[in-house]
Amino acid sequence: MAEAKRGKLISVQKHLRDQVANALRAALIAGELRPGAIYSAPALATEFGVSATPVREAMLDLAREGLVEAVRNKGFRVTEMTEGDLDNYTEIRELIEVPTVGRVTEVATEEQLEALRPLAEDIVKATRDHDLIGYLEADRRFHLSLLALAGNDHLVTVVAELRNRSRLYGLTDLDRAGVLVDSAQEHLTLLDLMIAGNATAAQELMASHLGHIRTLWAAGRRSAAKRASALRLGEG
Known part of the structure; x- marks a missing residue:
């Protein structure tokens, strides 16, 4: 009986940690x-109305994703990205994902692609x-x-790490403006090209899509910076 209670308590604590982590991700995105x-x-625990333990554990999860970094005796700092970082991440993803899309177009079956x-x-x-x-979770799973x-698990791991370190920040304003929809639609167009066996066009669209994501990164970053500036002025 005691073991069952411990198991239930651990499950509840993990669920709370996951809830806090999702709330923190939403706050970062916004x-x-x-x-x-x-x-x-x-x-943060006071804001969420929970104890500090699940918040600390959630922040450690975000640190592993590269979204925040631990600061000794202070807490966690939200990771900053420069324009140079954005360019570098995009370049690496283009070098990996564009030719891979061409290869997958040639080797994957129609059933495998339709499953996506x-x-x-x-x-x-x-x-x-x-x-x-x-949106971000479905986009991650699709790519x-x-x-x-x-068929290269290491390639997938590298891209997953790049995506974690280049998460979109400050997307609320972009979402309200409707600018995310066009980028979202490109995934369906990409699938259609790949199913049709048009590897060249699929590679071109993937390169263009990653360029669009780079633009969204920059716009989200500027939006986040504007919000931060407004908050600082309000605090002053």
């Missing part, structure tokens, strides 16, 4: 947590529903599942 700013687990269509549709639906967490068809 630009409510400012890049470069340091946040303490106790202060629900994920592509989930991306579009999430943008229309203004579900930013859902990594597509690359997995090349």
Whole structure:
């Protein structure tokens, strides 16, 4: 009986940690947590109405994703990205993903590619529903599942790490402006080209898509910076 209670308690604690982690990701995406700013687990715990432990554990999860970094005796600093970082991440992803899409077009079956269509549709639906967490998760699953068809697990791991370190910040304003929908639709177009066996066009669209993502990164970063500036002025 005692063992069952411990198991249930661990499950509840993990669920709470996951809930806090998702709330923190949403705050990062919305630009409510400012890049470069340091946040303490106790202060965030007070805002969420929970103890500091699940917040600290959630922040450690985000640190492993590269979204924040631990600052000794202070808390966690939201990771900052420069324009140079964005360019470098985009360049590496283009070097990996563009030729891989061409290769997958040639080796994957129509059934394998069609199996990805629900994920592509989930991306579009999430943008229309203004579900930013859902949008990013569906986008991640689509891209990594597509690359997995090349049969190289290490390649997928590298791209997953790049995606973690280049998460979109400050997307709320872009979502309200409707600019995410066009990027979301590109996933369906990409699938259609690949199913048709047009590797060249699929590679060109992937390169263009990553360029669009780079633009969204920059716009989200500027939006987050503007929010941070407005908050600082309000605090003054």
